[in-house]
Amino acid sequence: MKLRKLIAGNWKMHGSLAALAEIATIAENLPGNVDVALCPPFTLIAAAARLGVTIGAQDCHSETAGAHTGCVSAAMLKEAGATICIVGHSERRADNFETDAMVRAKAQAAQAGGLITIVCVGETLAQRDAGEAIAVVERQLAGSLPDAREGLVVAYEPVWAIGTGRTPTVDDVAAMHAAIRAVVGPVVRILYGGSVKAANADALMSVTNVDGALVGGASLTAADFLPIVAAAAMVARSGTTG
Numbered sequence: 581m582k583l584r585k586l587i588a589g590n591w592k593m594h595g596s597l598a599a600l601a602e603i604a605t606i607a608e609n610l611p612g613n614v615d616v617a618l619c620p621p622f623t624l625i626a627a628a629a630r631l632g633v634t635i636g637a638q639d640c641h642s643e644t645a646g647a648h649t650g651c652v653s654a655a656m657l658k659e660a661g662a663t664i665c666i667v668g669h670s671e672r673r674a675d676n677f678e679t680d681a682m683v684r685a686k687a688q689a690a691q692a693g694g695l696i697t698i699v700c701v702g703e704t705l706a707q708r709d710a711g712e713a714i715a716v717v718e719r720q721l722a723g724s725l726p727d728a729r730e731g732l733v734v735a736y737e738p739v740w741a742i743g744t745g746r747t748p749t750v751d752d753v754a755a756m757h758a759a760i761r762a763v764v765g766p767v768v769r770i771l772y773g774g775s776v777k778a779a780n781a782d783a784l785m786s787v788t789n790v791d792g793a794l795v796g797g798a799s800l801t802a803a804d805f806l807p808i809v810a811a812a813a814m815v816a817r818s819g820t821t822g
Contacts, residue, residue, distance in 0.1 A: 581766040582819070585785065585812045586615040586733065586792035588698065588771065589799025590638060590666060595620045600627055605802035607632035611813035614792070617664050618799060622652055629661025636664030639672060640693070642685035654693025665690040666794075668700040668724055670739045680723025687726040698733040698771070698794065699724050701760075705740035713738075713752075714759045721763045733769045734760055735794040741774030743796060748774075750787055757789035778807035785815040 591599075603618060610616050610633065619636040620628050629635040641651040657665060667690060668683035683699065690697040701720040703713040717736065726732065736756055741747050748756070753772055760770050772784050773794030784790055792812060798804040 583767070583769050583791045584613075584615055585816050586617065586769055586771060587795065587805075587809050587812050588617040588636065588664065588666075588733075588735075588792070589619060589795045589805055590669070590773075591618065591620045591624075591800060592638065592671070592796065593621060594800055595624055597624070597627070599800070600624065600631065602800065602802050603628050603633060604631045606805060606809075609802065609806055611809065613816045614809060614812045616809055619664065619666055622657075622660075625657065625660045625662050634664060635662050636666065636696075636698075637662045638666050638669070640665050640667065640686055640690050640695070642682070642689045644689070644693075654690045654695055658693055658695060663696060664698065665693075665695040666698045666700065666735075668720075670700060670702055670737055670742060673700075674739075680720055683724040684726060687724065687732075691726050691728055691731055696731045696733060697726065698735050699726075700735045700737055700773070700794070702737040702739050702742075702774070708738065708740065714756060717756060718759060718763060721760065725764070729765060729768055732764070733771060734764055735771040735773050736760060737773035737794060743775065745775050747776075747780060747784070750783055753784065753790065754787050757787065761789045776808060778804065778811065781808040781811035782815065785812045 617634040637657045667686040703716040769791035771792045771794045776793045
């Protein structure tokens, strides 16, 4: 089953009002055969949502409201203009000690709030070197995924490849995405994330079961991001993935 490709940009803690110009440029140059989304900081969501590209958030709280200082609910994100939410990114799992159960609760909340939900999973270098990569990711999926598959996206991000310039081999990516597909079924898009850039986007997007990318630093500028989108669009047109 062929799924429409999704290229999502995770801006992390980058971006001021001046960066809206980059979002506007991206919005003006989108192909029609792939989905594109940007997830800027909370402070830019409302303004960015008016620029003509799908906008998402980088996290949400598992509760709908309450005494949770500094947190944002799915309903608040939706009201601001977001339609997508990332949960369980490795940086939040590490820096904020988020467990699989916490990620699952956030995913459930995001779905209940009407947001397309990107659940992130991935192994460390030590886990890969120990031959545990697939087992680790399968365990994260078992503990992190919400009940519903509708509106769900999984992003595989090998922790050791994020921002390092290193990527797994094409065969490694294919093996991991096949393992994830066996868990999530045919209707869930599976993105690859981890040092995705223009130079490797074509090869990555051509791998079976790779339904798009979750892009980090290369999504911050139109000059770096649009070639990745173009590569996905070219692969989608050629129909080379399975």
